[in-house]
Structure formats: C-alpha cells, structure tokens
Amino acid sequence: MAAAWTQALGISHYVICRAHRITARHLEHLMALREHTRIQLTLVVSGPTPAALAPILKAVPHHPTEALESARLHLQTGQQQTSAPAGHDHWWHPAPLPAPEDEPWYELPPRPRRPAVVTPRQGAPARPSVDRPHPIVIALPAFTHPDDYPGTSHQAVAQRIHTRIAHPVHAAAVAARVLAGYDTEQLSQITLSTPQRPSADLPANLPAWMLPLQEAARIYTELQGHIRTDLPAHLSGANRPFRLTSWEQDDVAHATETCRLIPAPIRKRPSNPRKRRP
The missing domain is CATH 3.40.50 (Rossmann fold)
Incomplete structure (x- = not known):
C-alpha cells in the first residue's frame, strides 16, 4: 500500500x-x-x-x-517538496478522523443499472444506518464531465477519501461510488476505457482528484501480481480495477460510511397492472 x-x-x-x-x-x-x-x-x-x-x-x-x-x-x-504537485491539492488538506458530529453527510448519485451484478449478495443493507436523528444530507450529482466538479462538496469528499481510507483500491472504489453511485456488488464488474475497448463504465476523462486514486489502485493491483504487463489492458485485467472479495465489499461499504457517504435510496419503478379486457 x-x-x-x-x-x-x-x-x-x-x-x-x-x-x-x-x-x-x-x-x-x-x-x-x-x-x-x-x-x-x-x-x-x-x-x-x-x-x-x-x-x-x-x-x-x-x-x-x-x-x-x-x-x-x-x-x-535533499529533494524537498515545497508545494502540492499539480492535481494533488486535495491531498494536502486532511479531513478530521473521526468525523465531527456536525459533519454533513453526502448522498451518492442514484445507482446505475449497468454494470449488471452477476451474483448479488443477499441481505446486504442498501443504505447504512445513520446514528444522528436529523442528519444534514447533501445530494451529489452523477459524473458527466471533469469541469462539473469545482465545488466545495466534491473537494470535501476527496479530502475525506484520502485521509480516512488507507487501502488504495478501496479508496478508488469509494471514489467510483461518488462519481457514479455504484453499489458495492457492482464494483467488481466496472471496466475502464482502453484503446481497444473505449466504451467502459468509467469514462477516460475523470476529475483531477480521482486520477491519483486510480493510479494508486492500478499500481497496487500490479504489485499484487494480478495484472500481466505483457498483454493489452483489456486482456491483462488492467481494465478491471476492483477485484473485491465479499469481505472487501464490506470494507468498502464501511469506508464509504466513514467518509460520511450514504447510498441514494433505491427508487422502485411504479407497477402498471394489466388492464382487463371487457
């Protein structure tokens, strides 16, 4: 790590x-x-x-x-770092841990239907419980373009992720949930854009605060021996950044809540009963 x-x-x-x-x-x-x-x-x-x-x-x-x-x-x-490197400013302003009681919560974007979950776990809570009776909840929009994220809300989220999550893959996974609202069961199916397969679940033009997280997750996965460097990304496994076991999915869910992030409630589609013919 x-x-x-x-x-x-x-x-x-x-x-x-x-x-x-x-x-x-x-x-x-x-x-x-x-x-x-x-x-x-x-x-x-x-x-x-x-x-x-x-x-x-x-x-x-x-x-x-x-x-x-x-x-x-x-x-x-010696080689001294006197200022934050370009695109790394979020990592120089740590968020307190544990979180203060009055820290606002952020609601993740609505969960997308893709990527589909092959074998979803049963009984996993969709929305963690919040201990505070009347929490301050701010909704986060889904990712559309890097220029859409200059606001203080996403800066605060980036600072929380870096300060409170030590595992690079888990940090990138929480960031993916922030950008697109993915559930923990969907993370293992997420793909990145490659030259051979440009269509992917996460776009190539990610916001600047996500790029170091994605790079750290890639390096960690490569150090673990899960990526073959002699093959293209879509064949080597480099385009699937989140190889999460069932217990790691629980860790990601816990890390999400540690950053004061909660999934959006699942909205059920209205049922349309068939009309009986007279």
Missing part, C-alpha cells in the same frame, strides 16, 4: 522520526520501500545506533550525521 501511494502521489523523501524504536522487520520493510520506489530515506535516531539497524546500514549506502547544522543542510539539499 505504501509503495502504491508513494508512486501515485509522487513522494520523493521520507523522514522517519524516532527510528531507534522501529523493529528489525519494519526496518526491512522500509528498505524494501526505498529500493522499490527509489525515494530518499532519512532516519532520525536518538542515541547510539540500535542493534536492529546496524546490519542494515552495512548493506546500504548511507551518510550519517550527528551535528544539527549538517542535518539541516542535509534536509535543505
């Missing part, structure tokens, strides 16, 4: 404070992250080098420093 977010958000430098408290296993994970993403990694250690860190430092090139001025110089000469 960390590798997917690091690459998708363009993070180039991690500073790990109190690194002397990190276990040997976590240090190995950090070094694997550094090797895979090619980031600059700075470990802040208080006191002597811990036993778990010593053998790792022997195996990787590093530059130790103890003086405060040299440490400041190291940080100033």
Whole structure:
C-alpha cells in the first residue's frame, strides 16, 4: 500500500522520526520501500545506533550525521517538496478522523443499472444506518464531465477519501461510488476505457482528484501480481480495477460510511397492472 501511494502521489523523501524504536522487520520493510520506489530515506535516531539497524546500514549506502547544522543542510539539499504537485491539492488538506458530529453527510448519485451484478449478495443493507436523528444530507450529482466538479462538496469528499481510507483500491472504489453511485456488488464488474475497448463504465476523462486514486489502485493491483504487463489492458485485467472479495465489499461499504457517504435510496419503478379486457 505504501509503495502504491508513494508512486501515485509522487513522494520523493521520507523522514522517519524516532527510528531507534522501529523493529528489525519494519526496518526491512522500509528498505524494501526505498529500493522499490527509489525515494530518499532519512532516519532520525536518538542515541547510539540500535542493534536492529546496524546490519542494515552495512548493506546500504548511507551518510550519517550527528551535528544539527549538517542535518539541516542535509534536509535543505535533499529533494524537498515545497508545494502540492499539480492535481494533488486535495491531498494536502486532511479531513478530521473521526468525523465531527456536525459533519454533513453526502448522498451518492442514484445507482446505475449497468454494470449488471452477476451474483448479488443477499441481505446486504442498501443504505447504512445513520446514528444522528436529523442528519444534514447533501445530494451529489452523477459524473458527466471533469469541469462539473469545482465545488466545495466534491473537494470535501476527496479530502475525506484520502485521509480516512488507507487501502488504495478501496479508496478508488469509494471514489467510483461518488462519481457514479455504484453499489458495492457492482464494483467488481466496472471496466475502464482502453484503446481497444473505449466504451467502459468509467469514462477516460475523470476529475483531477480521482486520477491519483486510480493510479494508486492500478499500481497496487500490479504489485499484487494480478495484472500481466505483457498483454493489452483489456486482456491483462488492467481494465478491471476492483477485484473485491465479499469481505472487501464490506470494507468498502464501511469506508464509504466513514467518509460520511450514504447510498441514494433505491427508487422502485411504479407497477402498471394489466388492464382487463371487457
């Protein structure tokens, strides 16, 4: 997950404070992250080098420093990110977690009929329960064009998704629900547009705040070995971004509610009884 977010958000430098408290296993994970993403990694250690860190430092090139001025110089000469990259401004304004009691809820767009659900689960609640007696609910429109999303409502939703959902695939899945109102059972059937198959359930021109989520989900799925890079997207599986098990569908539903998002009520079509002939 960390590798997917690091690459998708363009993070180039991690500073790990109190690194002397990190276990040997976590240090190995950090070094694997550094090797895979090619980031600059700075470990802040208080006191002597811990036993778990010593053998790792022997195996990787590093530059130790103890003086405060040299440490400041190291940080100033490193690859510093002073402003948000283009299209990433939503990720620099975190939303509080847990959500405050007076935070407004947003109602997802109406659920589309496509993609059809092959084997829908039975007994899944269509609309989560809201603990507050009179919640503030704001309806979100379905996605039509990227220029339709300059408002504060969608900015707030983007900030909640990034701050409150750690799993990149689950975050992108919740974003897909925000854009089109898909139910959790429909997510596994969603397809992306490809050159071979331009017609898809999610359009190619997505809003800017969705693009890093989609990229992080793609990287994570590729790291899991679910995408064959030697095949076109419509054959490799890259055009189906959400491979969700039944329990992951529950996780996505929980993440949706954590972001104060609720599905629109399912509107039943009026029945037209056949008229009896006289």
